[in-house]
Amino acid sequence: MLKITGYSDRLYARAGETIDFKINCDDPGEYEAEIVRIVCGDDNPEGPGVKEIPFACAANGRYPARRQEIRxxxxxxxxxxxxxxxxxxxxxxxxxxxxxxxxxVQGVIAHRDADAGFALMVDASGCLAIEVGDGTSVKTLSSDAPLLARRWYHVGASFDASDNSLRLFQLPLAPVPRVADEARMKVTASFKPAEAASPVYIAALPELRAVSAFYNGKIDSPRIFGSPLDDASLASLAADAPIATGDPIAAWDFSADMHSQRAVERSDGLHGRVVNFPARAMAGWNWTGEIMDWKQDPSQWGAIHFHDDDIYDAGWETDFSLVIPDDMPSALYAARIRMDGAEEYVPFTVTPAPGKESRIAFLLPYATYMAYANDHLGTDGGNGELLNNILNVLNPPDLFLNEHWEYGGSLYDNHSDGSGICYSSRLRPIVNQRPKTQGVLGGYGGSKLWGLNADTHIIDWLHAMGHAFDVITDEELNDRGVALLEPYAVVITGSHPEYVSTEMWEATRSYLDGGGRLMYLGGDGFYWRVAYHRECPGILELRRAETGVRAWSAEAGEYYQSFDGRYGGLWLRQGRAPQGLVGVGFAAQGFDLSSYYRRTPDSLKAEVQFIFEGIGEDELIGDFGLIGGGAAGLEVDRAAPELGTPPNAYVVASSEAHTNAYYIVPEEFLETGPALGGDENPSVRADMTFFETPNEGAVFSVGSMAWAGSLSHAGYDNNVSRITDNVLRRFLDPTAF
Amino acid sequence: MTRSIYKVDPEQDFAFAVEFMEKPVGHHSAGLQRLLNLFRGEPLEGKYVLVCVKPHREWRLARLTGVRGKPVELVGDIRFTDLETAERAVFRLRWKEHTGQDLAIQ
Structure with a gap:
């Protein structure tokens, strides 16, 4: 089990900037922190081996260990x-x-001290209840009518000081015959509520030490009035009509500032802090289904969906800091923490100073790492063994995350209430995106890598081949746009740049249109649109809308992103299929054995001879490797003119002979039918593709996540390595193709 | 995720078990895949998994609880030093659970 976890406030930095590291240790004592350059994180004895280069700096040293908790x-x-x-x-x-x-017990609206004030809640029996404290004790009135899950109710309670009457109402908006979930209670109390000093909490209750009793579900339009409302007034509220008894003292409008972490209050300015990023822009009680875009009428999206396992910023104290020295080369680094045999890595990148860039940039797809951050694919839902057609192998991060849901899930997981997780933050330890970690989807045997650790195969290859290169992150691309890429002759992607913000997509397009050259050395890239938050650092949003390979499905009416108002989902559904950007797009997936490529007749054309220098016409390409045993595997992309593969593209090699654990992706077929698997369906393939873009730019795509795992085979002397090097050297040559 | 309601026929499916024992991972016949869809698609409660104890070297047999947050349960002290042996061992366990018979293949 993991005994050290940590994270940093920043993912990337430049000389002179500071990164703060926040570390949690189970055991007391001292730990050793050392900044190391990560060259290769693969600890497979059949592979290139773990390669780290210590970086001497003032941050290295011993620090006192302490526990830090996530709430x-x-x-x-x-x-x-x-x-x-x-x-x-x-x-x-x-x-x-x-x-x-x-x-x-779950809080709904509480203004309660230990024995004063009130709390509207779901009680231990699953019924609405009101607790009222008179200053010495707490009295409870329950509806005694269990609420049904995923149905809308108008709920509330009132106290009338003139006659001490306490009322409670639980009114289903769509009553069902013979379902007893409606209640109207009235009792005469022998007490009056005492004044509470506590903050108001919505979706939780205040306890002595911490907020607790988190509510799962949506809350819409919570209000507090300074008088007891009669039935007619309640009926008016449920009809969205004005009421005669006056304005509320507090009316929180969750449809306002939906991108923000502010709960706007319309009456007295009693604005609230929204903590831990519950889901916003959620269809409300009054959503008609007639419109889908919340921007057209935000009042229909006045619900927040709260979850007891939402997490944004762990808020840990800083243990040590690194001021990036002027002489720190651009690279992938990590703060390596060691103590009593336990180890943790907190990765980050250093961006070169302007004017000091190499000619090659390796673009780390950190948004995709965040999408998979702390996934529970091996232990929860998904039934991965059936998908992978091999036994699930659990590693220490899987076992840790299984028992520590407070670290949050990934965009592949469900919340504890079954709803999909649509936000992911890096301001928490991301224990599965580290050197020396394996991924449950990383194929059979071999290195079994996924995400950050898989991408160290590319960094290792660049290093071994003697190429000078910088490491930059897609988060910085999101922040700075195409200016980040412009200095580079060649940009190389990671093995799986699946999640792409609009800003990242447009910067990549601009780079290519401006004569940039891109080597897409992965599979399932440029697939989902995501959005980074514009004010809160380190968090992104995904709506799994409409179609695509989906671990969960966004609810109807919830396809538009709360962070930026854009329509979420597949780039394919935005008219920007990956094929239009990089020539190929996600076609199939399987997670047992990888396969190889065979050259096509196109590969013999003079225009693409540079790719195959030193490689025989009949040579199988990549029938070896550390990821499933071949270069074509896991998630694979095909060229498709109908989806936007440019007419000047050459498909120079295609994979074949995939196992029947490979299936085409859902958007590749409209009607159910047989022959969807790799042993029958011709779309189950990776297409190696080259095409030119304006101004002497170019794209080379391999369309396979497993490609990177074959680079180091036979001491980097193999046809996958040779093709990659041929293309890289030609792309570095500025002459026209 | 899909599930299978196929019922194992110990006589008819025996040939597919033989096929699996010869090659547990890779291209399978349609008949073997139908059997595997049943075995591998079982619900998470009690589902066999491997827990890696020495990276790339040693794995222990375990079962999921199917309950969110509840620890994975190790099955005795059954250890494997290669993944093919683990696949065969779990196949045997599942064959017995579904047919009531030991799989009579060495």
């Missing part, structure tokens, strides 16, 4: 609810769509 769970906190203090009579109400009503 997952999202909620809204209104820190200074002074206008509520003098309330004698009140009504508290909201629309709710609970997803786990039976899980135990």
């Amino acid at each position: 997952a769970g999202s909620y809204v906190a209104v820190d200074d609810p002074a206008p509520l203090a003098a309330l004698k009579s009140f009504t508290v109400e909201a629309f709710i769509w609970p997803t786990t009503p039976a899980k135990g």
Whole structure:
């Protein structure tokens, strides 16, 4: 089990900038921190081996170990609810769509101290309840009618100080005959609620030491009135109509500033802090289904979907910092933490100073690492063994994450209530995207790598072949745009740049149109649109809309991203299929054995001879490798003119003989039918493709995640390495093709 | 994720078991794949997995609980030093669970 975890505030930095490292250790004592350059993280004895180069700097040293905790769970906190203090009579109400009503006590709206104030909640029996504290004890009134999951209710409670009557209502918006989930209760209390000093919490309850009792589900339009509302007023609220009894003291409008972490309050400015990024731009109680884009009428998206396992910023204290020295070369680095046999790596990159760039950039697809960050593919859902057609192999990060959901899940996981996780943050330890880690989807036997560690195969190859190169991240590309790429003659992608923001996509397009040359050495690239948050660092959003290979599916009406209002989902569905950018696009996946490529007649044409110098016409390409035993595997891409492969593209080699664990992706077929597998379907293949772009630019794509794992075979002397080197050297030559 | 409702026929499927024992991973006949879709598609509760104890060298047999957050349970002290042997061992266990019979292949 992992005993050290850590993260940093920044992913990339330049000379003079500071990265803060935040470390948690299970055991007391001291740990050793050393900044190391990561060349290769693959610890497979059949591979190139782990290669790290220590970097001497002031941050290296011994530091005291301490425990730092992560507190997952999202909620809204209104820190200074002074206008509520003098309330004698009140009504508290909201629309709710609970997803786990039976899980135990969950806060809905609470303004409660230990024995004062009130809390509207889902109680231990799964029923709506109101707790009221009179200053000495707490009284509870329950609806005694269990709420149903995933159905909308208008709920609330009121207290009338004139006659001490306490009312509770739980009203299904779509009542069902013989389902007893409606309740209207009224009791006369022998007490009056005492004034509470606590903040107001929505979707959680205040406890002595921490916020807890997190609610799962949606809450829409929570309001507090300074009087008891009668049935007519409640009916008006449920009809979205004005009420005669006056304005609320507090009315939180979650449809306002949906991109933000602010809960706007419309009456008195009692704005709340939204903590841990619950899902926003969620279809509300009044969504008609007539429009799909929340920007057209935000009031129909006034719900926030809260989860007890949402996590954004772990908020740990800084243990040590690194000021990037002027002489620190651009590379992938990590702060390596060691203590008593335990080890952790916190990766980061250093960007070169302007004017000091190499001619080659390796573009680290960190957005995709974040998509897979802390995935539970080996232990939860998905039934990976059936998908992979091999036994699931669990490694230490899998076992750790299985028991530590407070570290959050990936964009491949579901929340505890079954809804898909649509935000992923790097301000938490991402324990599965490290050197020396394996991935459950990394193929049979071999190195079994995925993500960051798989991409060290490319870094290792560049290093071994003696190429000078910089390492930059796609997050910086998102932040800075094409200016980041412009200094480079050649940009090389990682093995799996699947998740791409609009800013990243457009920068890549601009680079190619401006004469840039791109080597796409991966598979399933440029597939999903994502959005980085514009104000909060280190978090991105994905909506798994419409189609695609989906671990979960976005709910109807929830296809538009909350961060930027753009339509989410596959780039294919935005009119920007990957084939239009890099010639090939995701066609099939399988996770047992990889295969090889065979040259096509196109490969004999004079225009592409540079690719195959030193390689025989009949030579199988990549029938070896550390990822599933071949260069064509895991997720593979095909050329498709109908999807945008440019008419000047040459498909110079294609893979074949994939196993029947490979299936074409869902968007490749419209009707169900047989022959979808690799042993029958002709679209199950990787197409190696080359084409020119304007201004003497060019793209070379291999369309396979496993390519990188074959580069080091036979001491880097093999046809995968040779093709890659042939293309790289030709791309570095500025003469026209 | 898909599931299979196929029922194992110990006599008819024996040839596919033989095929699996010869080559547990790779291209399979349609008949063997139908059997594997049943075995590998079992629910997560009690599902066999391998836990890596020495990277690339040694794995232990374990079962998932199917309960979110609950630790994976090791099965005795069954260890493997290669993955093909592990695949065959789990296949034998599942064959017995589905047919009530030991798989009579050496």
